[in-house]
Amino acid sequence: MLDFNTITTAIDQYLHSIMPAQAAIVTECILVALCAVLAYVAFAIVMIFMERKVCAAFQCRLGPMRVGPWGLLQVFADVFKMLIKEIISIDRSDKVLYNLAPYLVVMSSVLTFSCLPFADGLQVLDFNIGVFFIMAASSFGVLGILLAGWSSNNKYSMIGAVRSGAQMISYELSIGLCILVIVVLSGTMQISELVEAQRDGWFIFKGHIPAFIAFIIYLIAGNAETNRAPFDLPEAESELTAGFHTEYSGMHFGFFYVAEFMNLFIVAGIASTLFFGGWAPLHIAGFDMFNDIMNYIPGSIWFLGKTFFVIWLLMWVRWTFPRMRIDQVVSLEWKYLLPIGLVNLLIMTICVVMGWTF
Amino acid sequence: MELSTNLLIFTGLSLLMITTAFAAVTTSRIMRAVTYLLFVLFGTAGLYFMVHYTFLGAVQIIVYAGGIVVLFIFAALLIGKGTIDITHTSKRRYFAGILTSMSGMCIALYLITNTNFVTDKFTVDGVTMKTLGNALMGTAKHNYVLSFEVLSILLLACMVGAIMIARKK
Numbered sequence: 378m379l380d381f382n383t384i385t386t387a388i389d390q391y392l393h394s395i396m397p398a399q400a401a402i403v404t405e406c407i408l409v410a411l412c413a414v415l416a417y418v419a420f421a422i423v424m425i426f427m428e429r430k431v432c433a434a435f436q437c438r439l440g441p442m443r444v445g446p447w448g449l450l451q452v453f454a455d456v457f458k459m460l461i462k463e464i465i466s467i468d469r470s471d472k473v474l475y476n477l478a479p480y481l482v483v484m485s486s487v488l489t490f491s492c493l494p495f496a497d498g499l500q501v502l503d504f505n506i507g508v509f510f511i512m513a514a515s516s517f518g519v520l521g522i523l524l525a526g527w528s529s530n531n532k533y534s535m536i537g538a539v540r541s542g543a544q545m546i547s548y549e550l551s552i553g554l555c556i557l558v559i560v561v562l563s564g565t566m567q568i569s570e571l572v573e574a575q576r577d578g579w580f581i582f583k584g585h586i587p588a589f590i591a592f593i594i595y596l597i598a599g600n601a602e603t604n605r606a607p608f609d610l611p612e613a614e615s616e617l618t619a620g621f622h623t624e625y626s627g628m629h630f631g632f633f634y635v636a637e638f639m640n641l642f643i644v645a646g647i648a649s650t651l652f653f654g655g656w657a658p659l660h661i662a663g664f665d666m667f668n669d670i671m672n673y674i675p676g677s678i679w680f681l682g683k684t685f686f687v688i689w690l691l692m693w694v695r696w697t698f699p700r701m702r703i704d705q706v707v708s709l710e711w712k713y714l715l716p717i718g719l720v721n722l723l724i725m726t727i728c729v730v731m732g733w734t735f
Numbered sequence: 736m737e738l739s740t741n742l743l744i745f746t747g748l749s750l751l752m753i754t755t756a757f758a759a760v761t762t763s764r765i766m767r768a769v770t771y772l773l774f775v776l777f778g779t780a781g782l783y784f785m786v787h788y789t790f791l792g793a794v795q796i797i798v799y800a801g802g803i804v805v806l807f808i809f810a811a812l813l814i815g816k817g818t819i820d821i822t823h824t825s826k827r828r829y830f831a832g833i834l835t836s837m838s839g840m841c842i843a844l845y846l847i848t849n850t851n852f853v854t855d856k857f858t859v860d861g862v863t864m865k866t867l868g869n870a871l872m873g874t875a876k877h878n879y880v881l882s883f884e885v886l887s888i889l890l891l892a893c894m895v896g897a898i899m900i901a902r903k904k
Contacts, residue, residue: 473770505789505790506793506864517773527766566864598779
């Protein structure tokens with residue numbers, strides 16, 4: 378089976394052989410950063426195309442068809458359009474914060490993205506605290522949104538930003554509780570160990586009922602964290618024009634757009650890591666032949682397959698349900714999801730203590 | 736070998752922290768000051784990550800950068816544009832400010848130069864999550880279950896208080 382550790386070790390040894398150790402480390406850091414950003418952009422393009430096609434399918438349309446075969450080049454055309462657009466400056470806005478805000482959002486999103494385990498050894502950041510770092514890195518993206526809304530000098534932007542702040546801070550609690558359920562089950566926070574522990578069975582099977590409840594809550598809260606329908610109040614077109622990024626144009630708007638899609642990818646990636654075993658293949662105890670066949674499929678394909686399955690679930694929700702009101706959004710979190718999540722954590726702890734897990 | 740790369744990162748982080756700290760106190764706009772403060776806190780988190788104290792670094796980001804600054808932004812936003820006037824302060828407050836910051840700097844410099852830093856007990860590997868968790872919830876010597884519980888009661892009281900204030904008609 379293809380193991381990425383051999384490739385990275387080979388590159389590491391080659392760099393060490395042609396330059397001093399320090400320079401090699403710095404070069405490696407730059408290479409890794411470049412690869413991470415390139416992968417980020419590549420996945421964003423795939424996601425935007427997928428969103429259009431899935432949306433079209435749910436509305437009985439074909440979606441983009443004219444630019445290239447099946448409209449494959451449509452997204453590239455859009456990217457070029459975005460790149461050559463003028464970046465305008467807004468009258469009486471806070472210029473420094475206005476220009477800083479999109480970068481904060483993208484920074485948070487790229488940091489979280491680099492924690493995802495794409496395959497065995499194909500992971501940029503693998504701390505001992507793992508999932509906790511993911512929560513920390515994703516928590517300051519909301520600051521960029523708040524600053525964008527405030528510095529635009531536009532009341533629609535401001536309303537969108539404050540809604541986004543209220544929503545994201547609330548739903549972060551549910552996401553934290555769902556992650557805690559899995560941490561209780563596995564006894565580790567490191568992402569590589571989390572995946573390793575799922576080799577003989579994914580956590581959604583191992584943790585049965587509480588893990589499944591956690592998965593459902595995670596999907597709802599993750600959808601709210603990415604500001605997508607039915608939770609897209611921060612950018613509700615019909616009431617707030619475009620919410621917090623109303624005043625942004627060109628690539629600055631592009632950053633918000635890309636970060637939103639990539640946050641969806643990240644949410645789905647974390648869901649597939651926590652509940653569906655990341656790059657670990659599907660194994661059923663007792664069926665050795667079946668397990669061997671599954672082992673031949675590379676880990677990266679397993680990871681991407683599971684991730685895109687979760688993305689498809691989220692897109693299905695996004696194009697099916699109408700938008701909620703802000704009071705409904707907040708009461709859903711505080712009156713329903715949070716208590717259920719707390720009770721669920723308790724159930725999982727009891728299950729683990731009594732040994733009722735597989 | 737490792738040391739000078741560390742030195743490079745340390746210099747970069749401290750430059751970032753010093754410049755943004757100065758910017759935070761010299762700017763006249765409250766929102767910009769908050770944002771610069773955010774970068775100071777990021778720099779601190781970066782220092783923790785540099786010495787492999789990943790838990791402390793993540794806590795630094797999630798608590799300070801994530802929580803407090805968001806709260807501060809809410810406060811700054813809710814207070815509004817015109818209410819905080821920090822451009823026109825009286826001479827007395829100006830000198831009081833200088834005096835306070837100078838004395839603070841003197842104390843900090845005195846402490847830094849006169850402390851014997853225990854460097855031989857420092858481990859570069861950092862602390863694992865398991866050790867931390869056991870230390871936080873343990874009852875043996877050098878464990879922190881009492882302070883942990885006291886803090887949880889404090890936070891619980893805060894939450895109950897917040898609900899009481901919010902419910903009052």
